Amino acid sequence: MQFPSHSRASTEMRESMDAYGISPALQEQFTRCSSFHTVTAPGLFIGVFMVDYALELLGARHGEKLYAVAETYKCIPDPIQVMAGCTFGNHRLQVVPIGKFALTMNRPSEKYAIEGVRVYVNAEKLKKFRIINAWYTHSPGFDSGTMIYPLIDEILKAGRDILSYQRVIVRVPPKSSWKSVKCNDCGEMVPDIALEGDHCKGCGSQSYYEVLS
Template identity: 50%
Template sequence: MCIIAISRVCGAKRKHKTFNGLKNQVLFMDHEHHQGHHPAHHHHGGEFEARIAACNVPEPVRTYLTRCAHFHSAPAPGLLIGAFMVDYALELLNATPDDKLFAVSETPKCLPDAAQVIAHATTGNGRLRVVPIGRFAITMNRVSTEKTVDGFRVYVDMEKIKQFPIIDAWFSNSPVFSKHAQGNALQEQIFIAGRQLLSYEKVRVPVTLKEQWKPVKCPTCGETVPDYMVVDGKCGACGPMKYYEKI
């Protein structure tokens, strides 16, 4: 019964249509970033995969969506849109997930995980930067030894999103949107919309080549940090980046 109901909604026709110089950010996620996702919609129940199939989401995006939801621990709407965005960027770059790619996410919410899962660009391997601008956009480029490199910036187009009222209401944080009543419908509309929400622009970004560094001992805590990360003679944790109190 669930799949039949899904098919009715998703039966509509579907059109297929480095920044490396930036510093890492210490970012704290707010608990509302999964708005639009309800525990009852968790992908482990099978409804999530059934909804993807009923909406005729093509491969490899179908696999990307499932992998991203598993990694993220929930099929959050921003994550699902992010999977389409990263897939689009790969096509624009004529790249595959196995290529060495760099990414910059302009939001800390959901979108970075799509880059990590699909393109293997992670904060740990230095190929993902998160810049807390607040725009839902991602820029991706290939590796380069030059001072600059060309890439593509993919973003949610505020004109195109108007074609999809449920997504538009969720994205604009409108009181009209009800995450409890419209969570499934939101997922379905995202799957139907796919790239139709998105636009892109070709961009040129600076590349910072890896430099030699020396360890410096912090006079306050006694631990060592790279010399280029010293702030006012101390490590960041003993200065402006302190985030804990000893107990």
């Protein structure tokens, strides 16, 4: 679901942000995240508030090396990557596809577990926000044709009021050692720990394409 981006909407949104007391620094994060995400989406906006909250709860310093888990692929990975520097490619973001609008952030650890903070959308708190609740619960009462602007506005107004947090112990996955081997089918190199029998996962269970030329 996308928020149509035209100048009237952008100006109104900026005015709403000012009216709801959203700081210029956080407004800048909304802009950066929307640009990365390529569209302005309601879930992205909630995600920006979530990451901002988690960073504050951790007492994180600017540019500090952190790790994150997103509990859904929907929107949340993007503000985590842009605002906290935990990206997929630098191995500091993991998605655990539980289907919840929730994230966990923690500092590095040499041990098997470390304290972190989990921020999530609280279904009870959401009941006070009629439009967000209808959208979030995928209710037939939510009409994306007419309610997208009021939805964004209610999200900006609610800010952290729909969120809760928990202090948690996050398990740290162990690292694996590997050596490079050739797949017997396609002939490409893969880590031995990624093999399925004598062939790679691309020739096996993870096959997702057929070669044309």
